Amino acid sequence: xxxxxxxxxxxxxxxxxxxxxxxxxxxxxxxxxxxxxxxxxxxxxxxxxxxxxxxxxxxxxxxxxxxxxxxxxxxxxxxxxxxxxxxxxxxxxxxxxxxxxxxxxxxxxxxxxxxxxxxxxxxxxxxxxxxxxxxxxxxxxxxxxxxxxxxxxx
Amino acid sequence: xxxxxxxxxxxxxxxxxxxxxxxxxxxxxxxxxxxxxxxxxxxxxxxxxxxxxxxxxxxxxxxxxxxxxxxxxxxxxxxxxxxxxxxxxxxxxxxxxxxxxxxxxxxxxxxxxxxxxxxxxxxxxxxxxxxxxxxxxxxxxxxxxxxxxxxxxx
Numbered sequence: 481x482x483x484x485x486x487x488x489x490x491x492x493x494x495x496x497x498x499x500x501x502x503x504x505x506x507x508x509x510x511x512x513x514x515x516x517x518x519x520x521x522x523x524x525x526x527x528x529x530x531x532x533x534x535x536x537x538x539x540x541x542x543x544x545x546x547x548x549x550x551x552x553x554x555x556x557x558x559x560x561x562x563x564x565x566x567x568x569x570x571x572x573x574x575x576x577x578x579x580x581x582x583x584x585x586x587x588x589x590x591x592x593x594x595x596x597x598x599x600x601x602x603x604x605x606x607x608x609x610x611x612x613x614x615x616x617x618x619x620x621x622x623x624x625x626x627x628x629x630x631x632x633x634x
Numbered sequence: 635x636x637x638x639x640x641x642x643x644x645x646x647x648x649x650x651x652x653x654x655x656x657x658x659x660x661x662x663x664x665x666x667x668x669x670x671x672x673x674x675x676x677x678x679x680x681x682x683x684x685x686x687x688x689x690x691x692x693x694x695x696x697x698x699x700x701x702x703x704x705x706x707x708x709x710x711x712x713x714x715x716x717x718x719x720x721x722x723x724x725x726x727x728x729x730x731x732x733x734x735x736x737x738x739x740x741x742x743x744x745x746x747x748x749x750x751x752x753x754x755x756x757x758x759x760x761x762x763x764x765x766x767x768x769x770x771x772x773x774x775x776x777x778x779x780x781x782x783x784x785x786x787x788x
Contacts, residue, residue, distance in 0.1 A: 488747060507706055509663035509670035516663035516670055518706040520719050552661055552672040563747070565674050593642055593767055613747050
């Protein structure tokens with residue numbers, strides 16, 4: 481089958497949020513000195529925004545600093561033989577309110593790698609896009625489990 | 635155990651390239667109108683650079699256009715209970731030489747999603763960084779297979 485004729489399905493907002501809810505690791509892209517930076521983050525969904533923790537004092541996430549960012553997740557569903565990806569675009573802000581920090585801690589938020597990650601950063605979604613498509617060689621994709629990763633470092 | 639005291643190991647260039655050689659899907663970050671964009675790509679390593687295919691005519695990858703980009707891969711090794719990530723930073727260029735295109739096709743390069751992807755883009759590495767660390771809750775990570783994804787759409 482020539483998959484160049486296969487459709488790429490656009491996901492609804494609800495589908496996108498459901499996938500974001502069930503995953504725990506995304507990759508965040510930001511712009512630093514006009515160059516793209518990208519790194520994995522553990523995140524939780526809180527009030528239909530993305531929250532993650534980072535190290536304090538970083539030039540990337542100064543207090544009260546807003547910067548545009550994009551978070552991406554992707555995966556593969558063996559039962560439907562479909563791959564998918566979701567991208568959240570928006571601006572980030574530092575969470576100063578301890579009650580909100582406690583709330584996201586209660587959702588299981590942990591940093592992706594060890595080290596002090598005292599900053600809580602929220603990515604407010606301005607745009608949300610998702611796509612899903614049937615792969616042409618599921619035999620290869622089926623070697624992969626559902627991509628659910630979770631690290632807890634406490 | 636308080637994993638905040640666990641070391642984060644920096645990977646050597648050789649380790650980074652070995653991980654890049656064995657993976658096939660990364661996430662590429664670029665800057666568009668001062669905002670970060672991020673999307674998954676199938677890639678191959680060719681002459682110690684990253685090569686992937688994209689749709690032609692896109693504003694992202696005009697002919698002879700160079701732009702800074704960063705590619706990230708990550709994964710988890712159940713045998714050592716370690717997570718890792720590798721980031722390649724550099725500039726991209728369109729590959730015009732058909733012999734080079736044939737060479738990377740021979741390495742199994744396929745686009746991540748269906749559709750015509752006539753552009754071949756090379757990311758020349760200017761900086762290469764990798765990190766690896768032992769996770770604190772391998773029980774959670776062990777649910778995940780080695781993250782080797784490969785889609786072929788021809």
